[in-house]
Amino acid sequence: MLITDDFLPVPVPESLSATYLVPMAGLPRVSAKTAVRALAGRLAEPVYGLAAQMLDSPLMSVDTRPIAEFPALPPDLLTAFGATGAQLDRLAAATHLVVVQAEYRPGWPPAHEWAARAVAAAVADTVGGDVVDVFGLQFLDPATALRSLPDDQGRIRLVDWVLVPYSSDADGLWFTTKGLRRFGLLELQTQGVPDHLTRAWGAVMTGAARRLLRDWTDGLAGEEVPAFVQLPVLATITGHDIAVAYGNPEQHGATAPVLLRLELDPATDPEADSFLSLRPPPGHPGPAGRYFAAACATLFNGIQPDVRYARRGDAMSAAIATARAGLDDIRARFLAGGLPGESQLVVKYGLPADEGPEYVWAGVTSWESPERIVGASVTDADTDPTVRIGSPVTIEATDVVDWAILDGTGVTEGGWTQAVLDADDRPTLP
Known part of the structure; x- marks a missing residue:
């Protein structure tokens, strides 16, 4: 192995393993193989076939054990990683655990993880139960576990x-x-x-x-x-x-x-x-x-990804009015390809929240209808867990309070409300 100052040698483990649990009150209603067959059409074919193959191989085991035989899962850590009270209650009421374990060599695809999660989700789906990812100490409902598995092209969201x-x-x-x-x-x-x-x-x-x-x-x-x-x-x-x-x-x-x-x-x-x-x-x-x-x-192209709430006042009202007045023009420029090269159009819009709207930014990808904007979020939202960096969003134009053109140096045009938030001063209006 060549060792240079440009590369860092990282050791590779001989094998990798995955463990998933399905807590349940009583014994499983159907076998793991029957549960997986019920997912035909709901799982992408590469994963469906992989799960079926590994179930028939010594690389995977599926055992049902009394819950008392398994080390107790720490409720404080499960809660820290998102467990709900209902999930913890079902775990406390469980009498048995279905334990799905798989082993595979390092590399891609990670067959041990994909197959084990698919089988565990299939079993949980038959009883309306939960999947516990032992590695991440996370509860997953069956639908969430299945959505995290690869699509027909083998793509996953790493955040899952x-x-x-x-x-x-x-x-x-x-x-x-x-x-x-x-x-x-x-x-x-x-x-x-x-x-x-x-x-x-x-x-x-x-x-x-x-x-x-x-x-x-x-x-x-x-x-x-x-x-x-x-x-x-x-x-x-x-x-x-x-x-x-x-x-x-x-x-x-x-x-x-x-x-x-x-x-x-x-x-x-x-x-x-x-x-x-x-x-x-x-x-x-x-x-x-x-x-x-x-x-x-x-x-993040100069747009602060932290959540910012608009403050009341004449300066903010004027900034929003200015931005909205320019929406028709900026849409026309966007559709005509009239924006500077290597630039991006972003819009700021409000998400409903108990304490008033939460304002977040999204990059515009399509604006065919004047009333509706299609884009991708450039911020995580506090109030809506589906709005995450990179996630697709559809925005009503009436909810837009600001827009900006960005290049590699930051905001080159627009961003009036952000100027108020950042400088706490009245923006310069055209």
Whole structure:
């Protein structure tokens, strides 16, 4: 193996395993094979066939055990990763667990994960129960588990398989991934992230996971599993990586790439995990947090991904009126291809919320009807869990309060409400 300063050798495990649980009161009504056959037409053919094949092989086992024989699942961690009270109640009432386990070699596709999740979802579907992903300590209802599996082209949303938890420490926020080990890769971490970049850096971590996972699986593409895969020390992350990780590959994102340096942080405790750390590239002056903020500004085209609520006042009212007055003109320019090259049109619109509208941004992809805009979200929403970075959205023009044209340097036209929020001053109106 060639070792250079440009690549980092990362060890490859000999095999990978997946474990899923289906809690139930009583014994299963049907066999796992019968449950999987009931999914014909609901699962993409590659996964349906894979699940059936692995069920007939020694690579997968499906056992039903009294729940007392299985180590107790920690309710506090399950809650932290999204478990509802109803799901925890069903777990407490369960008498048995169906345990689905699969093993496979590192590489792509991750047959152990896809097949085990499909079989567990099939079994849970027959009893209206839940799937517990042991690796992620997550509850999944059967429909959610099935939606996370690959489509006919083998595509997945990485956010369905990799979580990005974070916590505070003395230097800021500490982000990690939880899910890359499913594929044999070490988890990522970033330390010293400024507090105001919570959502933005979570998206960057997800995009970085997508980029490095692609490099990782490319290194495992041969017939023999290597002992190491060499990952680039300088990882290049783009807006497209983020969009693809969130399941919207059509949105390439007119953003400049950012560089992140990859370092191996081996665990000193044999019981602890080693990490691949994401740091600023060599030669960056100043604290790491400053670079992370600049990277987010680049990847999100100058639009702050943090949720902002419009403030009342004459300046904001004037800004919204100005933006709305220009909607017909900017739509005509967009349809005529009259916007500057390598630029992107984004609109800001309101989502209903108990405390008043939450305003978020979306990139415009189609505007055939004056009343309706089709686009992709460039922010995560607090009030609507379906609105995530890269997710497709349909917007009523009456809900739009602002628009902007972006290039690689930021806002070049529009953005009047953002000017009020950022500068707390009356915008300059045309």
